[in-house]
Amino acid sequence: MLLQMKKKVLFILISVSFYCGLSQSREVDSLKLSLTNSKIHDTIKIKNCLILAGKYGGFSLDSxxxxxxxxxDLSKKNNDYLLDGGYYFMGVYYSEIGEINKAKESYKKALPLVDSISNKKKFGQILSAYANLLSETNELDEKIAYYTRALKIMESIGDQSKIAFTQYNISNVYRLTGVDTLAIDYLQRALISAEASGQKSLKGHILNNLTIFALKNKDLEKANTYLIESENICKETKLNLLCFHTFLQKGRYLDELKKTLEAENAFLTALKNAKKRGAPQDIMLAYTYLGKHYEEAGHAKKAIQNFEKAQEQDPANAERIMSPFSYMSWSRAERELGNYKKSNEYLLKHVKIMDSLNSEKNKKSLAIAEAKYQTVKKDKEIANQQLELKDKASEIQKKKTQNNYMLGTIVFLTIASILLVFLFKQRQKRKNQELLTLKREFQIKTLESLIEGEEKERFRIAKELHDGVNGDLSAIKYKLSSLLEMNNKVIKEAITMIDDSCKQVRAISHNLVPPSLEKFDLVEAADAYCANLNELNPSIEITFQHLGDVVDMSKKAEVNSFRIIQELVTNSLKHADASNINVQISNRNNLIQMTIEDDGKGFDKTNIESSGIGLSNVQSRIDYLQATVDLISNEAGTSYTIEINKETLNGN
Structure with a gap:
């Protein structure tokens, strides 16, 4: 019974890994929800169904x-998409419920649907699952051949996870045929591969198998070490199947230590996990071990109750599934209560099963001997063929060496020529790139010099207007104000005109060098600029908006950005006949966007110069900022959108 149980572990381990790699980041609930969404394509639903099947393999057979x-069902409606996965999981299900022939048929249907070249991993996995169902007596050669083929495939692609599964399978073959040394050796190899691949659930099952051998050899210290690690994995993964086997072995270990109460709790925990999965054979095994535990502890009545519950799980196959030790223990419990007839009945069942097992062991021994004989025979045939081919191979090798020498010379010269041409082109390309870089740097320096010169000239003119002309006008106004007592109408008009001139001179001075730009940042300067223009142009609505993060640029970049806004707004005021002008600055993810829009009459973009709107100064500043511009102009108005990437911004 225990051996059959360990064979079953493999199916679930494989099923969990078959498609789970596709969904490590997806939750089960979201996968279920996708199956009811009509907008999701059937191919995605098929994949999600298979992922759910793999996830539920260790928890619920019904699911x-x-x-x-x-x-x-969905696959057959969609050109058999991933139908191999469907048949594979049906094989897993049938093997779990003990219908081995149906499981074999399902795997045989899956194999032809998988390309063994392009999808080696899946092909090797199905081979391994099919091999696990083959008998260790009549089909031993075929079983070993399938496993060996699967292992070679997994080793060729370096998949440590699948290598671990296959090594685990091979260890089971040797264990079931009584070769414990090789079984333990393959388990140790599988443990290393499982740790390398991070397969925690498989590692837990390997540790449980090692526990079985440790208990068999009475090495309780090793058994305890394996169980501690396996129980930690059980707590972490919460897989019912793994926890079932872990606590089953823990109960056996505690029985060896005569810790009766703790052993009972361990077996009850194993039973609880078996019931959660709903696997009848696992439930039967848990009740069987509880029965044996109670019989050894002197509780004959409890022992019989648990043996009866075990038999109730599958009455038709109970005798085939339950191990001989359970019937021997059941016989002793019945004798303890004075039920000698039943005691003899279960004793006879024990003898019958033992005879059957001994017969099967003999068959396995014969099968192993036959396999060894066939291997030796094949090795001799291969050796003879190799001797015959050796002479021919040496002659062919000489010719090949000569041909390879000539071919190598030709290939070397060809590669050398190609390499020289490639290096020459790369060098030329690098020089051209350096020239382009130098040209670009020169253009940027030229633009920078022109822009700096223009800013200096603006500053000089603004200073002269503010300190010179504006001062003179103020002096004239003061002198004329002294004559106001004469109540001369002409003088009043002159003073009013001087006030207007002072405002215009101040506005021109501020436009040339805005004080807000010197003291504050671009957003504040643009806001103040638009507010001032609103006062000077009451017939036009000029609005300003700032969206997103704080605009953080160098002062040079801010000055150039402000000049772009200033010149485009001035163009709208002078030429667009607009009633609304909107200025917007936004900053998102290192991308600064300036938008200047009006609802004026627009202009012909293909003939900008003839329209009287000179944009060369704006374009120069855009080039300096390494920005991009998008211009839309029609009868509904004009819109400029300038985008500045802060990562490539000059001076940032």
Whole structure:
């Protein structure tokens, strides 16, 4: 019974890994929800059904069956998409419920649907699952051949996870045929591969198998070490199947230590996990071990109750599934209560099963001997063929060496020529790139010099207007104000005109060198600029908006950005006949966007110069900032959108 149980572990381990790699970041609930969404394509639903089947393999056989059948149904409606996965999981399900022939048929249907070249991993996995169902007696050669083929495939692609699974399978073959040394050796190899691949659930099952051998050899210290690690994995993964086997072995270990109460709790925990999965054979095994535990502890009545519950799980196959030790223990419990007839009945069942097992062991021994004989025979045939081919191979090798020498010379010269041409082109390309870089740097320096010169000239003119002309006008106004007592109308008009002139001179001075730009940042300067223009142009609505993050640029970049806004707004005021002008600055993810829009009459973009709107100064500043511009102009108005990438911004 324990051996059959360990064979079953493999199916679930494989099923969990078959498609789970596709969904490490997805939750089960979201996968279920996708199956009811009509907008999601059937191919995605098929894949999600298979993922759910793999996830539920270690928890619920009913869910495994449901999602597998759903996947097969959808697959047949969609050109057999991933139908191999559907048949694979049906094989897993049938093997779990003990219908081995149906499981074999399902795997045989899956194999032809998988390309063994392009999808080696999946092909090797199905081979391994099919091999696990083959008998260790009549089909031993075929079983070993399938496993060996699967292992070679997994080793060729370097998949440590699947290598671990296959090594685990091979260890089971040797264990079931009584070769414990090789079984333990392959388990140790599988443990290393499982740790390398991060397969925690498989590692837990390997540790449980090592525990079985440790208990068999009475090495309780090793058994305890394996169980501690396996129990930690059980707590972490919460897989019912793994926890079932872990606590089953823990109960056996505690029985060896005569810790009766702790052993009972361990077996009850194993039973609880078996019931959660709903696997009848696991439940049967848990009740069987509880029965044996109670019989050894002197509780004959409890022992019989648990043996009866074990038999109730599958009455038709109970005798085939339950191990001989359970019937021997059951016989002793019945004798303890004075039920000698039943005691003899179960003793006879024990003898019958033992005879059957001994017969099967003999068959396995014969099968192993036959396999060894066939291997030796094949080795001799291969050796003879190799001797015959050796002479021919040496002659062919000489010719090949000569041909290879000539071919190598030609290939070397060809590669050398190609390499020289490639190096020459790369060098030329690098020089051209350096020239382009120098040209670009020169253009940027030229633009920078022109812009700096223009700013200096603006500053000089603004200073002269503010300190010179504006001062003179103020003096004239003061002198004329002294004559106001004469109540001369002409003088009043002159003073009013001087006030207007002072405002215009101040506005021109501020436009040339805005004080807000010197004291504050671009956003504040643009806001103040638009507000001042609103006062000077009451017939036009000029609005300003700032969106997003704080605009953080060098002062040079801010000055050039402000000049672009200033010149485009001035163009709108002078030429667009607009009633609304909107200025907007936004900053998102290192991308600064300036938008200047009006609802004026627009202009012909293909003939900008003839329209009287000179944009060369704006374009120079855009080039300096390494920005991009998008211009839309029609009868509904004009819109400029300038985008500045702060990562490539000059001076940032």
């Amino acid at each position: 495994l069956k449901k999602y597998t059948l759903d996947a097969i």
